[in-house]
Amino acid sequence: MDFKEIEKKAMELIPAECKLTKVEAEGLDVVIYLKDLHAFYANDQLIRKLAGALRKRVLIRADPSALKPPEESLIAIREIVPADAGVSEVRFTPEFGEVMIEALKPGLVVGKGGGTLKAIVERTGWAPQVQRQPTMASSTVKGVRASLQKEAGTRKKFLQNLGKKICGPILKSDYVKVTALGGFQEVGRSCALVETPHSRILIDCGINPETFEPTKAYPYLSAMKLELDKIDAVVLTHAHLDHCGFVPYLFAYGYDGPVYCTPPTRDLMVLLQMDYINLAARQKEGAAPYGVKDIQKQLAHTICFDYGEVMDITPEVKLTFYNAGHILGSAQVHLHIGDGLHNLVFTGDIKYGFTRLTDQAATQFPRLESLFMESTYGGHNDIMPSRFDTEKRLTELVKSVISRKGRVLIPVFSVGRSQELMMVMEEFAARNPDLNFPVYIDGMVLEASAIHTAYPEYLRHNIQRRVLSNDSPFESKIFVPAKGERKDIVEGDPCVILAPSGMMTGGPVLDYFRMMAEDEKNALFFVGYQSSLSVGRKIQRGLKEIPVMGDDGRSNSIKINMEVDTVEGFSGHSDRNQLMHFAKAIRPSPQRIFTLHGDENKCEDLARSISRQFNVECRAPMDLDSIRLK
Numbered sequence: 001m002d003f004k005e006i007e008k009k010a011m012e013l014i015p016a017e018c019k020l021t022k023v024e025a026e027g028l029d030v031v032i033y034l035k036d037l038h039a040f041y042a043n044d045q046l047i048r049k050l051a052g053a054l055r056k057r058v059l060i061r062a063d064p065s066a067l068k069p070p071e072e073s074l075i076a077i078r079e080i081v082p083a084d085a086g087v088s089e090v091r092f093t094p095e096f097g098e099v100m101i102e103a104l105k106p107g108l109v110v111g112k113g114g115g116t117l118k119a120i121v122e123r124t125g126w127a128p129q130v131q132r133q134p135t136m137a138s139s140t141v142k143g144v145r146a147s148l149q150k151e152a153g154t155r156k157k158f159l160q161n162l163g164k165k166i167c168g169p170i171l172k173s174d175y176v177k178v179t180a181l182g183g184f185q186e187v188g189r190s191c192a193l194v195e196t197p198h199s200r201i202l203i204d205c206g207i208n209p210e211t212f213e214p215t216k217a218y219p220y221l222s223a224m225k226l227e228l229d230k231i232d233a234v235v236l237t238h239a240h241l242d243h244c245g246f247v248p249y250l251f252a253y254g255y256d257g258p259v260y261c262t263p264p265t266r267d268l269m270v271l272l273q274m275d276y277i278n279l280a281a282r283q284k285e286g287a288a289p290y291g292v293k294d295i296q297k298q299l300a301h302t303i304c305f306d307y308g309e310v311m312d313i314t315p316e317v318k319l320t321f322y323n324a325g326h327i328l329g330s331a332q333v334h335l336h337i338g339d340g341l342h343n344l345v346f347t348g349d350i351k352y353g354f355t356r357l358t359d360q361a362a363t364q365f366p367r368l369e370s371l372f373m374e375s376t377y378g379g380h381n382d383i384m385p386s387r388f389d390t391e392k393r394l395t396e397l398v399k400s401v402i403s404r405k406g407r408v409l410i411p412v413f414s415v416g417r418s419q420e421l422m423m424v425m426e427e428f429a430a431r432n433p434d435l436n437f438p439v440y441i442d443g444m445v446l447e448a449s450a451i452h453t454a455y456p457e458y459l460r461h462n463i464q465r466r467v468l469s470n471d472s473p474f475e476s477k478i479f480v481p482a483k484g485e486r487k488d489i490v491e492g493d494p495c496v497i498l499a500p501s502g503m504m505t506g507g508p509v510l511d512y513f514r515m516m517a518e519d520e521k522n523a524l525f526f527v528g529y530q531s532s533l534s535v536g537r538k539i540q541r542g543l544k545e546i547p548v549m550g551d552d553g554r555s556n557s558i559k560i561n562m563e564v565d566t567v568e569g570f571s572g573h574s575d576r577n578q579l580m581h582f583a584k585a586i587r588p589s590p591q592r593i594f595t596l597h598g599d600e601n602k603c604e605d606l607a608r609s610i611s612r613q614f615n616v617e618c619r620a621p622m623d624l625d626s627i628r629l630k
């Protein structure tokens with residue numbers, strides 16, 4: 001439906017006494033401005049009727065002339081919202097006629113059936129937006145929200161332009177094509193271009209975090225002579241750098257369009273990109289290919305929505321996110337193109353199996369012809385032990401180290417596996433109160449965990465309930481932020497230390513390792529993927545001595561006397577069996593499947609097995625391949 005039709009329908013449906021002043025397309029939404037909100041809310045069926053008729057998300061706002069002054073409105077809000085909602089911040093954004101209310105208990109700000117919100121809007125005119133205050137302080141969440149507020153003017157202009165484009169005339173497309181730009185037959189720099197004659201959409205735009213060499217680290221955008229200003233949308237599956245690490249570069253070099261993702265992905269992505277800039281600056285290859293201001297620009301252009309919401313992102317393409325079970329906010333991307341011309345799904349990284357943090361990946365889609373699925377553990381030997389056995393083995397190992405008065409060091413990725421391990425450790429400590437050991441949390445693990453407490457609705461039901469009832473497992477007293485000297489922790493009582501980076505390529509884990517390695521009472525346990533080039537892999541494979549640069553600039557070597565072991569089964573990726581079960585469970589059954597995000601042999605092995613067992617066309621494209629789907 002183009003904008004003229006939308007405007008006409010809205011005018012027909014809105015009763016005259018509401019005094020409609022303007023209809024506007026703003027990003028993916030339609031905004032209707034009224035002078036009399038009382039008249040509008042007197043009919044509680046009206047909003048549903050409008051959304052149904054316009055087939056868009058409809059926002060009702062007061063005409064600017066009907067907004068009460070902020071000071072007066074603030075007093076009204078304080079009166080209307082119950083005190084136990086724990087309101088921590090109220091911010092007015094005149095550009096959008098909105099008031100942001102941040103609270104510990106957003107449900108109480110919303111009220112029964114939205115009653116409290118309605119009372120606020122009727123009394124003040126301002127449209128309330130409720131945000132959850134994380135139960136753990138998070139500088140990222142705070143920074144992101146403040147930056148969105150500060151950039152409201154820019155954001156408004158951007159959304160208005162985008163709204164006009166999306167509500168533009170619908171041109172008929174006769175083909176759909178996908179081009180592999182990175183992450184095909186490899187892990188890292190995930191990026192694919194979905195193209196029709198009228199739409200160009202990038203799915204993910206990552207870097208390979210293991211290397212800083214541009215030809216290997218970045219996707220093939222320039223090789224394909226891709227004009228960044230001709231891209232209509234960037235859609236992100238999740239916040240890991242191999243999927244989102246290159247997005248700010250697009251903004252640095254001419255992209256000016258929207259980035260679509262879930263709300264947790266937005267916040268986690270900013271955290272990881274900022275860290276990447278710092279990390280890259282310390283490399284011999286030099287700085288990251290973008291700066292902080294590009295991350296900010298990306299943020300101002302980011303549009304979030306939840307799983308299951310169907311959104312028009314170009315006049316002919318509808319996007320819906322589905323749970324991927326991999327990390328907080330991770331999504332599978334479903335595109336419905338050209339009113340039934342073609343439907344495709346990019347799984348991103350998926351976990352089709354039990355984890356403590358999130359539900360397993362969704363397998364039911366409304367329509368589906370082409371499926372692009374990850375294959376990290378797609379080789380026929382990539383079978384992991386059950387989660388039950390995995391947890392049992394890790395906790396037994398930890399118990400023996402603590403009992404002999406040693407300390408356990410576990411290298412972790414800040415986002416995903418570390419929170420998963422925290423849940424395991426919390427339960428283990430509760431069951432073994434006599435062991436009485438702290439778990440030190442170092443580096444970004446703490447900040448990433450704090451972001452989890454802002455989005456409990458994306459977590460498994462039992463954890464969600466605990467966060468909501470002020471008993472967040474992330475804040476259990478066994479977790480101690482490593483704020484003081486690391487030396488004191490290493491020389492102190494028996495403990496467990498969770499520290500990034502996960503493959504020991506840098507970060508606080510190396511600091512601990514240097515101080516702990518020579519004491520045979522200590523232990524180093526690997527729980528995550530170690531790439532072939534990483535320091536972690538070398539130690540895992542039995543390296544007994546490792547050269548290090550001392551503080552004095554001279555190189556020393558450290559003897560590795562500590563216990564070294566690997567516990568498999570904590571991965572946020574599906575193992576081979578889970579991938580096969582996922583492919584089998586997908587409904588409707590796709591006409592063809594493409595494997596990606598795995599080493600060459602894994603992608604091919606999985607593709608062969610799928611086509612043989614399920615009698616479906618399946619293959620593993622390479623980077624730079626273009627595939628016509630329709």
Ligand SMILES: [Zn+2]
Pocket residue numbers: 238240326349
């Ligand atoms: Zn991932």
Ligand SMILES: [Zn+2]
Pocket residue numbers: 188240242243349597
């Ligand atoms: Zn990945």
